[in-house]
Amino acid sequence: MGRIKLIVSLLWMSLCECKVAMYGHLQSPMFPEPYSSDLHMRWYLKVPHGYKIQLTFNHLDIQPSANCTKDSLTVLSDDEVLGKFCGQSSTDSHHPGTQPILFPVNHLWxxxxxNTGPQTHLGFFIFYQVVGAVDCGLPKISDPDLMALTEENPLTTYKQNISFKCLLEYYQLVGDANFICDASGNWVSDSGQNASENPPQCVPVCGMNQETFSAGRIFGGQDAKLGQIPWQLLVNSTAIGGASLISDRWAITAGHLMITYESETPEFFGGMVDGLDQNAVRMKTEKIIVHPLFDKDPGRTDYNHDIALVKMSARVPISPKIMPVCLPQKSNGPAMEGKMGTVSGFGLTHQRLVSRLLQYGHVKEYPEATCFKKGKNVTDNMFCAGEHGVDSCNGDGGGPLVVPMVGFGSPEMPFQIKGIVSWGPSGCGDKTYYTKVENYLDWIRETMEKN
Structure with missing residues (x-):
């Protein structure tokens, strides 16, 4: 018998402007009589975009074979095989059964x-119908305290639009804001972002300060003003030191400082420039994570991997006086990229006293060859910076070195944390080694995501 080709179009009719009824049936030739061999038949079903096709196999009796390599009924959408069926009953592995199967597409082959010889198998009888328009439903918002839809009760069916917005000041939307319900039932933006797989997020604005002021010093420096270095945090318990806020839940600091606190939960203080400010923002810690490769032995010969992350037990209230600093971009040259930066902290001043007020000073990066006589191992995870008479000192450990210099930041050039105060000579006032933050970007992001 020669091959037979047949195309059947879907019957549909408009019942009214608001409803569309689309249904019908397909059957193998001569059903309910046995089908013949050497058949190749095709049916094409197509409905408007936004609708889905449902098939109900009222009867299917096709010669069984492994993986349906002999006789078969295949359901395709474009070039994708959605199902390949054969067998005589629902107990056969490739039999579709009699329950309706919904295909989330608007067209099927x-x-x-x-190709078997004469037989008694009857073929199939299929009822098809169109299931109502695709409904993407309301997208899940992971943190409703930060984000919401711009409309309270938006339409969620095919081709409808939704938009996300951040609820709090000093937060910005990362990702696309506008999405459309596509024919597959997903909220997708013009750029292809899927709101279920990769939802937009509201994150604090980083690297901004309230004002810019003239330069100063930390060792031999001048006082910072409130809101000038809003990412600066202070820990003042077992050991005094600094840290930097990098999100509304996380801070970054030095590993050598945090190993002192691994058995306790220290408080951090921020949003102040006076270490005794009773209105400072107090932050309880939930988790301290020191880099796993940092040597915790007090007799360590180097400070390699001197970095730690601290998770706060609650969201930090972002405001002009307390705001995160940006993480740096990866550079191919010197850590500070030839720019002057600013180091800050509550450590020793030129009078060798712990400062009650937040100090800051401008420093530059030095090649290793011109740095101080080390006495410790130096690695590529460190860099040396300082300036004559300007330096970080005892009590500044864990604090930030940022670029550009304080006083020169802008929305186009936000402050980035390039270094963490790590170690230096017993005498301050010249140069210090800093942990090179850009070398740990993957570890930082992975740690924050998993914790």
Whole structure:
């Protein structure tokens, strides 16, 4: 028998402007009589975008074979095989059963092929119908305290639009804001972002300060003003030191400082420039994570991997006086990229006293060859910076070195944390080694995501 080709179009009719009824049936030739061999038949079903096709196999009796390599009925959408069926009952592994199967597409090809000899198998009888328009539903918002939809009760069916917005000041939307419900039931933006797989997020604005002021010093420096270095945090318990806020839940600091606190939960203080400020923002810690490769032995020969992350037990209230600093971009040259930066902290001043007020000073990066006589191992995870008479000192450990210099930041050039105060000579006032933050970007992001 020669091959037979047949295309059947979907019957549909408009019942009214608001409803569309689309249904019908397909059957193998001569059903309910046995089908013949050497058949190749095709049916094409298509409905408007936004609708889905449901098939109900009222009867299917096709010669069983492993993986349906002999006789088969294949359901395809474009070039994708959505199902390949054969067998006589629902107990057969490739039998579709009699329950409705919903295909989330608006067009299907059904291909019936036979190559066995004369037999008694009856073929199939299928009822098809169109299930109502695609409804993407309301997208899940992971943190409703920070984000919401711009409309309270938006329409969520095919081709409808939704938009996300941040609820709090000093937060910005990362990712696309506008999405459309596509024919597959997903909220997708013009750029292809899927709101379920990769939802937009509201994150604090980083690297901004309230004002810019003239330069100063930390060792031999001048006082910072409130809101000038809003990412600066202070820990003042077992050991005094600094840290930097990098999100509304996380801070970054030095590993050598945090190993002192691994058995306790220290408080951090921020949003102040006076270490005794009773209105400072107090932050309880939930978790301290020191880099796993940092040597915790007090007799360590180097400070390699001197970095730690601290998770706060609650969201930090972002405001002009307390705001995160940006993480740096990866550079191919010197850590500070030839720029002057600013180091800050509550450590020793030129009078060798712990400062009650937040100090800051401008420093530059030095090649290793011109740095101080080390006495410790130096690695590529460190860099040396300082300036004559300007330096970080005892009590500044864990604090930030940022670029550009304080006083020169802008929305186009936000402050980035390039270094963490790590170690230096017993005498201050010249140069210090800093942990090179850009070398740990993957570890920082992975740690924050998993914790």
């Amino acid at each position: 059904l291909v019936f092929e036979t």
